[in-house]
Amino acid sequence: MKKIFFLSTISAVALMTACKKDLNQVPISTSTTATFYLQPSDFLQASNAIYADLHNYPNRLQNLSEIRSDNIYGVSVTVRDWDPINDFSPSLPANAYVTEAWTTDFNGIFRANTLLDQLAKNGSLVGSATLATRLQAEAKFLRAFFYFDLVRYFGKLPIIDHPVSAAEANTISRSPVADVYKLITSDLQFAIANLPGSYTGVDVGRATKYSAEALLAEAYMAKSGPTYGIEGPGLASNEWNLALPLLQDIITNGGFVFNPNYANIFAYTNQGPAVNKESVFDVIYTSGISGTSDLYGASYPWNLTPNGYFLSLKDTKSNGSLEIIPVSPDLASSYAATDVRKAATIYTAGYTNAGSTENRPFFKKWLDVSKLSSVLSRFDWGIDYIAIRYTDVLMMKAECILHGAPGSQSDVDAIVNQVRTRAGLPSITGVTLPQLFDERRREFADEGLRWFDLQRSGNLLTIMNAWIAKDDAQKAIKPAIANYIIYPVPQREIDTTPGLYTQNPGY
Known part of the structure; x- marks a missing residue:
């Protein structure tokens, strides 16, 4: 499935090169649009091109969520792009990771808008009303996905729901x-009503009704989080009761299965929604396509793995981070001795390269070094990223119940103990919200959820400042303040049209 699915993207991606990666340009020129949408395959390729903008999503989660959080202590010898993310620097408007998030997500939004516009104008050319409606629902799901990603990072956003000119x-x-x-809610409600529950053949991996339900539940929960006195993702809206039925439908009717083997969830032999029943929505990757590995393969498995580790294995083509980006001592020490998740998530054995030994731990959940001989380059890892995991659906249900949605304490305890039993830990009773978030920290480490969990918990500033006092041996990290819960608007967006945007406070 994966090779066919993504190879069909290539011509659409090429045509989309008129797509601007800044906000102030037209996504596709009028002439290109007019000559492209002529037959059903054109609409499918345009849909695939929207999915292609998910390619860097897991790297972004690692760079802007994991590194920002108490899971990483990333102080480098030479200042790297991740250092100001980790140390709460106010000088982030020109940071490459921040700019990439804005640029890529809006590029996906522009592509979604263009397809939606063409479906409205020329949907009859799709040849099937059912397919046309499904493509519309997929485009709206993806537009909502990109906007939800953006709102959690930047707060207020320009709302663009149709193709626009530069002017x-x-x-x-x-x-x-x-x-x-x-807009997110409207798009996802349409997607839920019009997407199938599953696919067969080459369509496996596309957005389903259940992935849309999970994303809408996440949006309701993020919106229900505290405001911290800023214009960020939390509006204290108390919509936990709206999220719960969506999560319950996934649990009851989605056909997903809680994998009893934690490490197997991330195994290269357990790939894709058709095989991995923990997967509610994946970002799909394919390795081994010579000359195009950077288009189809993944780079996120090595993103938090130091290059020195690969060199210690005598590998020179995979590469890794320029310096080690260590797991924080606080996280590493928080795993119980019997917790199997630590060995599956964190490399702790140390390594020696060029006569220098490094013993600090780093994340390796998505890395399988037995694949080094088969990957073509550092961009060619062939493991799908599970963007929405079934265990997360279960634990989000527990969170909603603890916030007053229908359910009991025994329901919460049963969910958490299912997770703990798989991890090799004893059962507990009377699980509280702080305990739930503490369990989530270890369960989803290296999956990019930690910063958003901290946002939603209401305790972000307390937790982060306590962690800084404990782990910041070099005294490099500034105090966490409310303004730093979201990121700045990229400086080049501010500069493009002076006065159009006001920078987020604190930057």
């Missing part, structure tokens, strides 16, 4: 977070 883009200011959530 129009230069007049669209940032809208309140509540309005962004309205």
Whole structure:
């Protein structure tokens, strides 16, 4: 499935090169659009091109969520792009990771808008009303996915729900977070009503009704989080009761299965929604396509793995981070001796390269060094990223119940103990919200959820500042303040049309 699915993207990606990666350009020129959408395969390729903008999503989660959180202590010898992320520097507007998040997500939004526009104008050319509606639902799911990613990082956003010219883009200011959530909610409600529950053949891996339900539940929960006095993702809306039925439908009717083997969830032999029943929605990758590995293969498995480790294995083509980005001592020491998740997530054995020994631990959940001989380059890892995992659905249900949605303490305890039993830990009773988030920290380490969990917990500032006091041996990290819960608007967006955007406070 994966090779066919992504190879069909190539011509669409090529045509989409008129797509601007900044906000102030037209996503596709009028002439290109007019000559492209002529037959059903064109609409499918355009849909695939939207999915292609998910390619860097897991790297972004690692760079802007894991590294920002108490899971990483990433102080480098030479200042790297991740250092100001980790140490709460106010000088982030020009940071490459911050700019990439804004640029890539809006590129995906522009592609979604273009396809939606063409379906409205020329949907009859798809040849099937059912397929046309499904493609519309997929485009809306993906547009909501990109906007949800953006709102959790940046707060207020320009709302663009149709193709715009450069002149129009230069007049669209940032809208309140509540309005962004309205678009996300509307798009996902349409997706839920019009996406199938599953696919067969080459379509396996596309968004389903259940992935849309999970994403909408996440949006309701993020929106229900505290405001911290900023214009960020939390609006204290108390919509936990809206999230719970969506999660319950996934649990009851989605056909997903809680994998009793934690390490197997991330095994290269357990790939894709058709095989991995923990997978509610994946970002799909394919390795081994010569000359195009950077288009189809993944780089996130090595993103938090130091290059020195690969060199110690006598591998020179995979590469890794320029310096080690260590797992924080606080996280590493938080695993019980019997917790199998630590060995599956963190490399602790140390390594020696060029006569230098490094003993600090690093994340390796997605890395299988037995594949080094088969990958073509550092961009060619062939493991799918589980963007929405079934265990997360279960634990989000527990969180909603603890916030007052229908359910009992025994329901919460049963979910958490199912997770703990798989990890090799004893059962507990009377699970509280802080205990739930503490369990989530170890369960989803290296999956990019920690910063968003901290946002939602209401305790982000308390937890982060306590961690800084404990782990920051070099005294390099600034105190966490509310303004740093979200990131700055990239400076080049501020500079493009002076006065259109106001920078987020604190930057």
